[in-house]
Amino acid sequence: MYEIIFYLTSAIAVLAASAILIAPHPVHAALYLVISLLALALLFFLLGAPLLAALQVMIYAGAIMVLFLFLIMVMNLRPGQNQSAPLASGWKGPAFLALILLLELLWILNRFQITATNNITAIEPKAVGLALFGPYLLVVEVAAVLLLAALVAALYLSRKERS
Amino acid sequence: MSQFLWLIPGSPMLGALIIALLGGYLKQRHFSILASCAAAVAFLTVLLAWLMGAATSQPLQQTLYTWIGVGNWMPTIGFTLDRLALVMVSVVSSIGLLIHIYSITFMAGDSDQRRYYFFLNLFLAGMLLLILADNLLLLYLGWELVGLCSFALIGFWYRDPLRASAGRKAFITTRIGDLSLALGIFLLFNEFNELSVSVLLANATVQWETGSQMPILAALLILGGAIGKSAQLPLQIWLPDAMAGPSPVSALIHAATMVTAGVYLIARTYPLFELAPQVQWSVAAIGTLTIIYGASAALAQNDIKRVLAYSTISQVGYMFLALGCGANALALLHLTTHAFFKALLFLTAGTMIRTNDNEHNIHNLGKRGNHSSLIRWCFLIGAASLAGFPIITAGFYSKEAILTATWSAPTGPLLWAFAAFGSLLTAVYIFRVYFFVFQGSRSGSPMPPIPAPMTWSLSILALASLVVGFVEFPEGWPGLHLWSDWLRDELGSASHPTLATAYSLQFIACVLPLIGIGVALVLVRREKLGFELPLAAFLRTGWNFDALYQIILIRPYFTLARFFKNVEALLIEGTLQKMTRSGMTVATACRDGLEYGVLNKSITGLLAGLRLGHMRLSATQNGLLSRYALMISAGAVFLLGYWLW
Amino acid sequence: MIPLSHSLTIAALLFVLGLAIILLRRELLFILMGLEVMFNGVALTAIAAGQYWNNPDGQVLTIFLMVVTAAELAVALILVWLAFEHLKTTQVDMLTRLKDDTKGGAP
Amino acid sequence: MHSADLISLAPFIALILGGLTILALGVWPKPVSTQILTMVAIAFLFLGAVATLFWDAPHEVNGMLVTDNLSRLFTQFFMFGTAVIIILSSGYTPIKNEVREEYLSLLLFSTLGMTLLIASQNLMMAFVGLEILTVPLFALVAWQPARNGAIEGGVKYALLAGFAAAFFLYGTALAYTSAGTIDLTVLGAVTTNAELLAISVTLILVGVGFKLALIPFHMWAPDIYQAAPAPITALFASIAKVAALVFLIRLLCMQLQHIWEALLPLIWMLAVASMVAGNLLALHQQNLKRLLAYSSIAHLGYIFVALAAGNSLGRDAAIYYALTYALMNLGTFAVITAFTRHDQDRQDLEEFRGLGRRHPVLGIAMGVCLLALAGVPPTAGFIAKLIAFGAAIEAGHTILAIIAVLNTALAFYYYLRILNVFYDTNETNLGAAQYSQGTLIIVVTITLLIIAFGIFPEWVLGLI
Incomplete structure (x- = not known):
């Protein structure tokens, strides 16, 4: 049962992502992305990361997608400017390259003796919290600076020209 | 004491530098005094070394500076004053000082004392450096x-x-x-x-x-x-x-x-x-x-x-x-x-x-x-x-x-x-x-x-x-x-x-x-x-050593040079005499072929090749974002490919 | 139970899919979405590995990934919007003012 | 947290506090003049540099940051470099009115990113550091969006940097997969799954290679160099790149030495590709900023020649070269900044024709910087190349050294071409330079440093 859910969810995540590749309209693409992200959240949960599953839903599916949709909305206010292009004409080369990369990665990942499995045990939010504010405390603090920097940058870029 | 070792070659060096760089501001007679003072400082430092017991102690050492310290290559500017060096610096600095003093009157009339004392001081510095170098x-x-x-x-x-x-x-x-x-x-x-x-x-x-x-x-x-x-x-x-x-x-x-x-x-x-x-x-x-x-x-x-x-x-x-x-x-x-x-x-x-x-x-x-x-x-x-x-x-x-x-x-x-x-x-x-x-x-x-x-x-x-x-x-x-x-x-x-x-x-x-x-x-x-x-x-x-060298080294060298010159002249003249108009044309054609065909071509070819390489590469730089990402992915594929290969 | 390599394979699939989106789609918004998919592939790798090693570092890694992505995406989105505002386009093909002048100058 | 930790963290704290102070001053009810903001920024940079002097023995903070000689040297250098960029920016007419609290605080945050990056002992810390370094640059490239090409540059850089960051992170995740940790000291000791670790470092190399603009990850560089305001280009070309490079050196040469050895053939190939293609691309380039971007690519190739040696000599050579390289580029771009016109950078080489004669100080400085880039003694550029190629020869990579020397010869052509234009007797009619006293002082200082480091290389080598 567990396995079925896992592989099914994986299939959804991958298929939804592939749909972005060919979706004609940005809104459709964004919706496919949401599906993929939600499926991923479920995968996280199945892999014993309940906290991350929740965060995935909140941050990605919630916040980030809203940003995307908002932007799409803003742009769509001006009709005629924003036709999405079909697949670019020279698509075969890049697609082939991506395929090679995939094969390489798969080859590499299946070459190593790391296939052993243990029973899935959930790593509780508490453990994550302890790690976050124990050894990773400095990174947390620094990440705050990163957010501040991004905020300043975004604020500057988004304001009207200084008179 | 060892921290003053640098003064021994350093003071004449400094003297030379001052004379060379600031000499324009000094009068002729000041050069001799300045140079003598520089030599005197070196001598006094040596004297001081004697008084401080350099003669009986372990060799004094001072490392001023390591020039480029990479790997085994560690050229230092460092001095060692052992007994051998002590004798040498004593002789050199004392005689150097005496001769500087002697020169004050000996060179008094000369109009180019700046150059003289610059080199004299520089010589003293070089000699002391050579002795003290570790x-x-x-x-x-x-x-x-x-x-x-x-x-x-x-x-x-x-x-x-x-x-x-x-x-x-x-x-x-x-x-x-x-x-x-x-x-x-x-x-x-x-x-x-x-x-x-x-x-x-x-x-x-x-x-x-x-x-x-x-x-x-x-x-x-x-x-x-x-x-x-x-x-x-x-x-x-x-x-x-x-x-x-x-x-x-x-x-x-x-x-x-x-x-x-x-x-x-x-x-x-x-x-x-x-x-x-x-x-x-x-x-x-x-x-x-x-x-x-x-x-x-x-x-x-x-x-x-x-x-x-x-x-x-x-x-x-x-x-x-x-x-x-x-x-x-x-x-x-x-x-x-x-x-x-x-x-x-x-x-x-x-x-x-x-x-x-x-x-x-x-x-x-x-x-x-x-x-x-x-x-x-x-x-x-x-x-x-x-x-x-x-x-x-x-x-x-x-x-x-x-x-x-x-x-x-x-x-x-x-x-x-x-x-x-x-x-x-x-x-x-x-x-x-x-x-x-x-x-x-x-x-x-x-x-x-x-x-x-x-x-x-x-x-x-x-x-x-x-x-x-x-x-x-x-x-x-x-x-x-x-x-x-x-x-x-x-x-x-x-x-x-x-x-x-x-x-x-x-x-x-x-x-x-x-x-x-x-x-x-x-x-x-x-x-x-x-x-x-x-x-x-x-x-x-x-x-007659000079004559000997003249005979066995210099003259053969000149003879050889002259020989080649003659050979060249003979060949060219001889060829010219024998050359008919048509032969000349052929030769010119050949030379042209060599000069323009090979040398010139290869140089222009190299330049053109470089230029072509530039053009080809430059053309890839077409401003298209997807292309840039593609190149990055290609690089990644290539680097990963190395591990599979 | 799920072998680690299966999770990693799915993650790699996502990563390459994201990459393909970036390479193939010629619109800035799609490229940004492709980036998100790539990052999600990475997140899945980290979480699967975290499960395998049974320590929380993988999840911590993913949390930071989300933070960084959010920060980066915010600025990038605004830049896309600026492009739309000033240059009236979100097509990659139109953003090619900066490039080598291939006419070639004097040697 | 111990007091030793605090001492180690002091420079980072100074940078954060500096950024915050400037932001606070910027929104102060009474308007604060730009000059005061600039001075505050420089003061905090100075404080941070002074704080590094209190580091004594190498100290590890929480397993995340290490404060050793290498960190100290480059932390100080980044502070110096940022101060230079700030001074250049405040005398730079096209964005003069835009150098306010956002600009300065973003610069300080970016510097924080560099210092964190080179001191990091943990891949996560390195990644966050890298992003703090990068994200402000998105905005700084597109500063004053109405400028020609600014937005396009910003977009390109933001998207491609994200793309490269994905590779970096994927590498990190795979490293974690291989050993269950991303602490570099632990990773350095782990021997199981070494090949997977090597592969993950390869992916990290892709991410860092993007920052370094190595061939084939280089294509963004000329566009961004062209789009960004000249002082920001200077930042890109010097300290930002060096930060990534020093991180790579720490990662490969100090923490994961066995991986370094495994990667040597790859480094060899990257070095050759970067040198050859970089120089070819620069050969007939007419746009000076783009030309310097290509020359930077070639220089990174030379640095990788040193890294390909795989011994401690190569490491030292790479460090020395990194510092020298940053100085030379700072100098060159400082001159370009000084030669700006009121609204735009001069870009085409033609626009610089004859300016060296009109402005002797700037002309000589440009000459020294270009000769240093070309590797002419007695400048630091010569010693850097000498040690780098020497390291390659010592490691037995004679062919690599020969390729490098041939490339140096090729590079002479375009450096001399620039100088030739600068000292042409026909003068461009595009007007004279506009620069502040500060810019002039910076230019002279850097020129002197380049010569001094060439004569006394031990000033730098002794600090490593």
């Missing part, structure tokens, strides 16, 4: 600096083409030696990955077998450098011509200090020579030959400075002989005494030349007979010391010791016989000069007074020429035996003959100068009557 790179720097200054000072009056060419000759000849030294340094660095002299020698003694190929090669290359700088056979030809420079320069550079750099170098690296006994013996052999060569050539000279120049060659030969016999400490002792008496002789000669309207010829100097008694006495002291007049002169003690030590070296008696003969000749040639110049001289017209700085430097040098030898009385004599014992740890000691042999050798050494003086008297009388010395012309030209 690694071969820095030593080589000093070595080259010294060579450069020597060149510049020999040709100081460069408007005279003869003097200028003398400078060039010295430079080119010593370069041959320098090249050899450089190769030696490369070889040593290549073998040991190390530049520090002490570490390098220690490694060499551990890793190399005595008499094996590497130490022989290394010692030979170093010997080559030493021969060039010290004017030994067969690279001695530059030194007599070097007398074209001002007399103080001759005294400082070409008698007292620079020419002994080779001796210092060999003494510094003597463990290498001990690993190569064959080379060590050839050092002695070269020394012996040079003694005879120099002394015999000096015998026939009429130019007083040339006599002294050949005498220097010959005396440095004694030092080489001592080195070759393993008596390094004695070589150093002779170096010291020689520095004093030879500087004294040069300075007196310089004064005479100066006061007698640039007269170099000893016959004419004697005819004028117009010398103050100070000059006369100083020259006499210098000459006696040079001849090794027994008991009272410094030269006796150093030279006698070398002669005695020679006896017990391999093929010692033979070497001794040559050296003793040289010693006899020494007395002959120097007293020949003395008798010519001073015998029968009486003060006719009033002498121009000798200025105080000159008097002082001459007196000090004269005193030193007498007393310095007392530090080392001969083997078996009562009195001090400081020198050898003091240097034994650093320089080793030579084997001595039995006491009985030593006494008889010492007796001979005492007698030889006296015989020589007698012979000189006879010789001078005969010469005044018009009898030339046998072989005089041959000897006067320094055994």
